Amino acid sequence: MTVDPTGAPTTALLTDHYELTMLQAALAAGTAHRRSVFELFPRRLPEGRRYGVVAGVGRALDALERFRYDDAALAALREGEVVDGPTLDWLADYRFGGDVWGYAEGETYFPSSPLLVVEGTFAEAVLLETLLLSIYNHDSAIASAASRMTTAAAGRPCIEMGSRRTHEEAAVAAARAAYLAGFASSSNLAARQRYGVPTAGTSAHSFTLLHDSEADAFRAQVTSLGTGTTLLVDTWDVAEAVRLGVEVAGTGLGAVRLDSGDLGVLAVRVRAQLDELGATGTRIIVTSDLDEFAIAALRSAPVDAYGVGTELVTGSGHPTCGFVYKLVAREGADGTLQPVAKSSPDKASVGGRKYALRRRDAHGVAEAEVIGIGTPPRDDGDDRSLLVPLVRGGEVVGREPLEVARRRHLASREELPVAARSMSKGEPVIETLHVGD
Amino acid sequence: MTVDPTGAPTTALLTDHYELTMLQAALAAGTAHRRSVFELFPRRLPEGRRYGVVAGVGRALDALERFRYDDAALAALREGEVVDGPTLDWLADYRFGGDVWGYAEGETYFPSSPLLVVEGTFAEAVLLETLLLSIYNHDSAIASAASRMTTAAAGRPCIEMGSRRTHEEAAVAAARAAYLAGFASSSNLAARQRYGVPTAGTSAHSFTLLHDSEADAFRAQVTSLGTGTTLLVDTWDVAEAVRLGVEVAGTGLGAVRLDSGDLGVLAVRVRAQLDELGATGTRIIVTSDLDEFAIAALRSAPVDAYGVGTELVTGSGHPTCGFVYKLVAREGADGTLQPVAKSSPDKASVGGRKYALRRRDAHGVAEAEVIGIGTPPRDDGDDRSLLVPLVRGGEVVGREPLEVARRRHLASREELPVAARSMSKGEPVIETLHVGD
Known part of the structure; x- marks a missing residue:
């Protein structure tokens, strides 16, 4: 079975062992098909950086389309006894069928910016964790450094x-x-x-x-x-x-x-x-x-x-962004979507589905990253909504020419306060506000 | 034209633009076919590190076999007007036909260790520069960090x-x-x-x-x-x-x-x-x-x-090794192989083909990295030669199971002075000596 007409290889084994064993356990427990919302976000910026740059969106969409378990991948999993037979059968038919929203490529970001919101069953969304993080963590680290260099x-x-x-x-x-x-x-x-x-x-x-x-x-x-x-x-x-x-x-x-x-x-x-x-x-x-x-x-x-x-x-100096991919809401036993979060001392997360806008003053200068929990934050008139649809019902809808993302980056950077152009270490140039819930 | 029966893609565009334009100019000048020796080596270890670990050998050999210009690659070069027609024709038939010696995978290394010695025509050897460096610089950086972790x-x-x-x-x-x-x-x-x-x-x-x-x-x-x-x-x-x-x-x-x-x-x-x-x-x-x-x-x-x-x-803290790939000898107009070197103030190199051995004392403890210029250094009886044949006349001869390289690493590390096991910053645990010429 060839998964891609261009012959490009499958991306489905570019993932962690535990994604598949969790899938097996959830399938057996009957919880794998609970509707779930995962969020990809930075807990913070690298030390001293004033802003970050989102990159890898286009590559992630390409990789998502090629995330299928072909015969060779299934054979490797079977021979390695990574997962059981029912899980292999489920993987053979795997195709992401959910929805993804995200910051458009080239956009600047700040601590807690919800860069990707992935909604689907737990099973279909959890499998994408490692691959999405790999692409975003690498590409955004490079773009964030590159943006400082082109500024300089x-x-x-x-x-x-x-x-x-x-x-x-x-x-x-x-x-x-x-x-x-x-x-x-x-x-x-x-x-x-x-x-x-x-x-x-x-x-x-x-x-x-x-x-x-x-x-x-x-x-x-x-x-x-x-x-x-x-x-x-x-x-x-x-x-x-x-x-x-x-x-x-x-x-x-x-x-x-x-x-x-x-x-x-x-x-x-x-x-x-x-x-x-x-x-x-x-x-x-x-x-x-x-x-x-x-x-x-x-x-x-x-x-x-x-x-x-x-x-x-x-x-x-910052070869990775430290983005994480966390379950922030999932369907409970009663069928409703419920926010979830862990409370580990140094890695607590904020539960609930997120929305985001860039608050701007009357001159169009960015003032804050406003993150709505559970509901979109109110646009004050000069603001700019940040989440765009990337995948709908499994179909990629967010593909765009690289030149568009390139222009977007320059515009997004231009909109930041002038301190963003400073090479010296400092705090993020705008603050992050959580609202709602 | 498929370059690999397994369908693995060509690696021939994983290289820098200038490798191909240099090739074009050398082909036109009649110098492209001069017999040449390139050397891949570290100028130094990352600051504070006591030793480095060679990794990527097996991957480099795989990549070398797939370094062919297929129709898609040639079309990209033609459409981009990267090189001229005669160069494209030459590339279409490209296949590395030279010899490669190198440190075996898993071996420890020190400043100036000649990790790879690539001999062929200038044309066939220069094309491999970027790809060999990418693989060695990445994989060895990871292995060098990993070795410290497993020691700890x-x-x-x-x-x-x-x-x-x-x-x-x-x-x-x-x-x-x-x-x-x-x-x-x-x-x-x-x-x-x-x-x-x-x-x-x-x-x-x-x-x-x-x-x-x-x-x-x-x-x-x-x-x-x-x-x-x-x-x-x-x-x-x-x-x-x-x-x-x-x-x-x-x-x-x-x-x-x-x-x-x-x-x-x-x-x-x-x-x-x-x-x-x-x-x-x-x-x-x-x-x-x-x-x-x-x-x-x-x-x-x-x-x-x-x-x-x-x-x-x-x-x-050291995501790349800083290995370089330098022309150290080439055939002159008179047909003899001559050492060559640049004299840039902060990046001078040592001309001449290199040989290397690990000098050991009577107890088998490593004492020095001895690099022979132009001729192999003398083995004092307890020493260990470091260069092994990897490619002969274009055929890969150095492939080995990963487990063999894994065992080699442990043995090579074990042979180093005890200071190699220290986590604190310091000088390389053995000195590098250049001899001969």
Whole structure:
């Protein structure tokens, strides 16, 4: 049985063992089919962060459609004696048939924002826990870091180059999340193929070293890739390489890349040299362990673009968001939907189905994240509702082009108080209010 | 064209744009076919770490076999105008035909350890850069953290439960890497299916909340999963839940899980209560943001197993290893292989092909990482050679069962000086020596 006409593999084993054993026990107890509401939310922002960015929505919807137990998956579960026969039979027919609402992709978020509200039977909704959390926790961590970097870059393009520093598939998702949060392009070719993310590339030291001289390398690159190419100028002596680059490519040379040393100092020197040589339009691209702080520190330097790698794909100190997926309401023995919550000392949760809006003042500036418990909060006229339908009766209805999410992010960030643009540590820029119930 | 009979997708676009544009320029310049040696190595260990663990070897070999440009990949490159026609033609026939040597999976490593030596034409070897780095940087970061955790656990089993806190595919690789470094099991079902990693599961708060009472939930779980199951006892009152658990399951209850609060204090109380109830064999599993330090701190507590999530899958503060892939030698215009290196101020590299051995004293304790430049270092009689053949003439020869790598890791760690078992920050436990040239 192939679960997807494009041949994409099933996502149904990208989950935790206990989701399936809980399912088995609930099926046997007759509670598996109770109507349930799960919520995916952050308990807090990473320390010092002013806001977070929702990413992974589109990927989660794709993954949901491919969440089917094919023969190979069922065989693995059977051979491993993970669950019993009746549970395997139930899984063979599994298809999520419930409803999902959520924050639209690119939206900013705050502590307790109900990023996803999943309604279905316990059985069909609990199975999605691990996969939804994996996608949201990763992609949102990257987008949240990326948004700070594009803020710090203040309009200069950021290029995502971190694929080599993270898992090869995480790299593709990271490129997508970075683009969503304002990056201009990525080095990742699979992100181009799958998501239409623009890709760009310069060249590596190995290319220079391959040739018998730097001059040979530059000539080879310019001849094949055109004068608009980006030459890497720090293999040996930067000033000599810049001189050589302009000699080989002419004053129309596209760009030079600096990948080591004191980038601010070097950029000033290289700019002066390029200008003196008449290459006034040649751009300077800097790379080398940049994060949002290094980008901000280079604001006064004559830098034209930032290539960002490690710190982007590792979330700049916060590689995961810590989102959780909790049962907040379920049908009781009497058939009514009842709020539920645990009371563990350091992990208490708020029961009840949530609604959310972004409270804005008369100038459109965000003031608060208002979360309604059990009922939607009242819109004061300038507010903005945050939950949109993503899945209805099992059918994905929330798919949208990545460009739409990209524009949404910029608009949502623009709406925040100016403190959101600060790189320094601080509290979330707006407060979270729980109302109703 | 399907590149793999199992239907696994090609890995050839999990790479950076510039690898392909460099290829194009080198093909045009006639330098693409120069015999070249690339080396994958760490410049240093993450700050404070005493040793690192090589992981990802098996995954890299799998990925190498699937590194082919199929029609869809070529179409994406053509539509994106990433490279020119002659380069596309060359890519269509691409198949790595060179040789690869490397540290065996599970081996410990130190600064400058030549973890992979890739020899082939520049064209065929440069294309693998990004993918090899992605796999090694991720998997080794997880295994390096996992090894510290299993050391801290001092024989008590560690269970990997971090899937939800990392990218869904990174989660599978993380489960594999953790098992390799001594974890007993994982929650990740895809890791079971793909790599035979044992899986285990307990149950979530949602399962308790689904039911009308904790008693109903426990009865449902024990009835279906047997008395050997693990009951989650901190949804509300721990003491009451423990009492109830033994009442429902009897004194043969398998285990209880604590997921919040002061785990050390709670474990003592719960152990006393279980013993008093006669459930002397019931184990206590603790979870909740554990890292190697928290595990070590619980050494004196009556804990039977640790469930580790976030800190494992994020490398406990070091989510990537910072491995680089550098051209260290290549055929010159005269046909001889010549060492090459760049001299960037903060990123200088050592040219020349490398060999490596672990120098050991007469008691078999590791003393130094000896790296031969251009020629193998001399074995003093107690030493151990570190590079093994992984690929010969394009054919994978280094595949091995994961269990073999798991045993190798324990042996390699055991061989290190005792300071390797310290959780505190320090220098690498053995020094790296470069010899020869």
